[in-house]
Amino acid sequence: MSRWRGRLLVLVAGSVLAAIVLLALFADRVAPAGPNDQDIAARLRPPAMVGGTWSRPLGTDELGRDVLSRLLHGGRVSLMVGLLAVAVSCPIGVVIGLASGFFGGWIDRMLMRFTDIQLAIPTILLAMALVTVLGPGVPNLIITLSVTGWTIYARLIRGETLALRDRDFIEATRAAGAGQARIMFRHVLPNVVSPVIVVATFAVGSMVVLEATLSFLGIGVPLRVATWGSMLSSGRTYLKSAWWITAFPGLAIFVTVLAINALGDSMRDALDPRLRSRV
């Protein structure tokens, strides 16, 4: 890809994402109504562009709630869950990967076998089982997503650490008397951080989709909490008569994940082109 086209892509993806984040962040001020404000008299009103009114630009749902307002408030929850899940799972995976690659031997075998076990369970099934244990709700959803998400970092960091641990500069640090923890976190970690940033960027998109999937299945957040997934879930019954309830939250997920992936692609090319075949 030519350099200018790459820059344009970053600019477009970054702007789209920034707009989505800002709209979600300031949903209280931007949204025309509250996410759970009901107007039973105005149930299932179509969007303005197909015969509705501009006071409800994206129409209303089965309880007369404003779809645009729920979309903006829902974005806040969906993005927050996605970001926090990455913020929790990434350090867990990094520490496990570092320990596995750095110490080797039985620690490596044990940790990687555990990683293999988790990877053998399809993420959705594991998340479903975890939600059953923890119960529904936003904090439990973040824990669930974090538990399902750490393996990718552990695998990646282990490989990178294995390649680094016998390099001369690590040997030199060891010879200078640095302790294990210091070598791991001060010397190995900074050298493997680029691929982690790239993978974490992609992971935010995956987590947004996974949250939406679980909420769509009715086991993520409680239905009254507006997220893009719960909106899709409640709207599916009205697909025949009110397509807009499902179309817009799905479109929001699609555009958000597309922008995140485009940013991830650009970051990978800039930070660590070797990852092209792996991510």
Place this chain on the structure above:
Amino acid sequence: MLIFLLRRLWSTLTVVVGVAAVIFVLLHLSGDPVALLVPADAPPQVMQDTRHALGLDRPLLQQFVIYLSHAVAGDLGTSLRHNRPVIQLIGERLPRTMLLTAAALALAVLIAIPTGIVSALWRGSLVDRTAMVLSVAGQAVPIFWLALMLIWIFAVRLEWLPVFGSGTPWHLVLPAVSLSTIVLGRLARLVRSSMLEVLEQDYVRTARAKGLGETPVVWRHALKNAAIPIVTVVGLQLAQLLGGAVVTETIFAWPGVGVLAAEAVFNRDFPVVQGVTLVVSLIFVAANLAVDLAYVALNPRIRLG
């Protein structure tokens, strides 16, 4: 070769036991299934008797060992909800899930490989750019939303295909198309990048210099060498496909193990959740074992052991 096989089988076995242990512990933390079986106002003695009858009053480790030894013999317990053997419930539904997963995978492979090859051969062309934009979009689209939109367009508006259920080949179209997008985009991009790498190799140049036509160069020389990363990703994506089947089956009321698992999670039907997870994971690790063995067939240079 034999040592490699034995070592792979051993690691497969430990992973399967590990999966069983993880799910076993998780589900036993999730609450008391007896509460779902007896009326809420049942006296404590009835609760205790039911718990004893189901073996739920034994130590956890003992319950797990009993579960594993029964599982080896093909007994995955009895569904608390359906009151039927779990293996029977899974056996009835698994062929449907396998059919859906296989159709989705076949569709993805049949579209992704030619697309990736054409994109690599005509790099930078309009075809390449369009295919790659669609692949990137395909990776970002949530399948449950795509499934709903496909239902809305093809079943509700155009009335070309049935909304849900199973029975005819037409019922398979929408679920398989939705599910295939999980792997389609990534696979097409991977085929393209692998082919680009291989097409620049000396042996491809030599084949062309010898006067070979483009078709044998691509299919016999390039694709075979580009196949290793492709086969690896197909194997690894199988877990995604099987997981995606849970969602797809729920939307299309496709009577597979995914729907069974989703229902069981709602009903806290421990034995069914355990059984489905174990069987699905077993399929996944077996497929990856097959992928490892396929490496040898694809590339005899890979030394095993």
